[in-house]
Amino acid sequence: AQSVAQPEDQVNVAEGNPLTVKCTYSVSGNPYLFWYVQYPNRGLQFLLKYITGDNLVKGSYGFEAEFNKSQTSFHLKKPSALVSDSALYFCVPRAYSGAGSYQLTFGKGTKLSVIP
Amino acid sequence: NAGVTQTPKFRVLKTGQSMTLLCAQDMNHEYMYWYRQDPGMGLRLIHYSVGEGTTAKGEVPDGYNVSRLKKQNFLLGLESAAPSQTSVYFCASSYSGQGNQPQHFGDGTRLSIL
Numbered sequence: 001a002q003s004v005a006q007p008e009d010q011v012n013v014a015e016g017n018p019l020t021v022k023c024t025y026s027v028s029g030n031p032y033l034f035w036y037v038q039y040p041n042r043g044l045q046f047l048l049k050y051i052t053g054d055n056l057v058k059g060s061y062g063f064e065a066e067f068n069k070s071q072t073s074f075h076l077k078k079p080s081a082l083v084s085d086s087a088l089y090f091c092v093p094r095a096y097s098g099a100g101s102y103q104l105t106f107g108k109g110t111k112l113s114v115i116p
Numbered sequence: 117n118a119g120v121t122q123t124p125k126f127r128v129l130k131t132g133q134s135m136t137l138l139c140a141q142d143m144n145h146e147y148m149y150w151y152r153q154d155p156g157m158g159l160r161l162i163h164y165s166v167g168e169g170t171t172a173k174g175e176v177p178d179g180y181n182v183s184r185l186k187k188q189n190f191l192l193g194l195e196s197a198a199p200s201q202t203s204v205y206f207c208a209s210s211y212s213g214q215g216n217q218p219q220h221f222g223d224g225t226r227l228s229i230l
Contacts, residue, residue, distance in 0.1 A: 032215050032216060034218060041223075041224075042223050042224075043120070043206055043208075043221030043222050043223045043224055044159075044206070044208075044219075044221045045221070046218035046219070046220070049216075049218065051216055090158075090159075094215025094216075095215075100213075101166060101213040101214075102213060102214055102215030103161060103164070103174075103215065104215060104219055106151070106158050106159035107158045108156060108157070108158040109158065
């Protein structure tokens with residue numbers, strides 16, 4: 001089974017500062033992990049994923065995430081935050097749903113506010 | 117490229133009324149999903165489909181029915197709407213059901229049941 005924890009319901013960061021949205025995972029087997037973003041009144045958008053390979057994953061809009069096996073973390077980062085990055089961010093594991101299929105399980109997410 | 121399109125975007129119903137939400141995707145994806153998003157609850161899977169003519173129950177299927185008569189369309193029905201079904205409904209599609217490909221989402225249908 002795979003599950004994640006986003007320990008912060010809300011993160012505030014000043015515009016231009018680096019941002020981090022934290023995610024820790026608990027898995028049996030190989031972890032499949034995604035980050036999604038939801039802007040106000042919009043659907044979720046895929047940012048990046050880790051399946052195998054390089055631990056540093058680069059994604060859309062200048063975001064990246066580092067898969068850290070020893071710390072069981074997959075934190076989302078960006079070097080310089082923009083006001084337009086204000087949104088709800090989801091760290092998403094896959095979960096086996098039977099009959100050879102898997103689902104993505106979406107929690108409550110972390111609300112990021114970038115302050116001008 | 118439209119991606120995933122949901123209609124309608126907004127709807128207000130009275131308790132006991134019925135309605136159908138339509139989801140259409142133009143990416144030739146096999147897998148399609150219906151979620152509901154409620155404050156403090158995250159997204160919860162209602163039903164999903166692994167291909168044309170197939171449907172399966174998700175985490176919260178009660179009170180909803182679905183149909184996938186065409187590969188590009190996935191319909192969610194409420195036979196007798198209840199206030200507890202007030203929510204934002206999202207449709208998504210994906211190329212693979214192995215959890216190694218991203219799901220693509222529509223912009224949602226905001227449904228209020230009075």
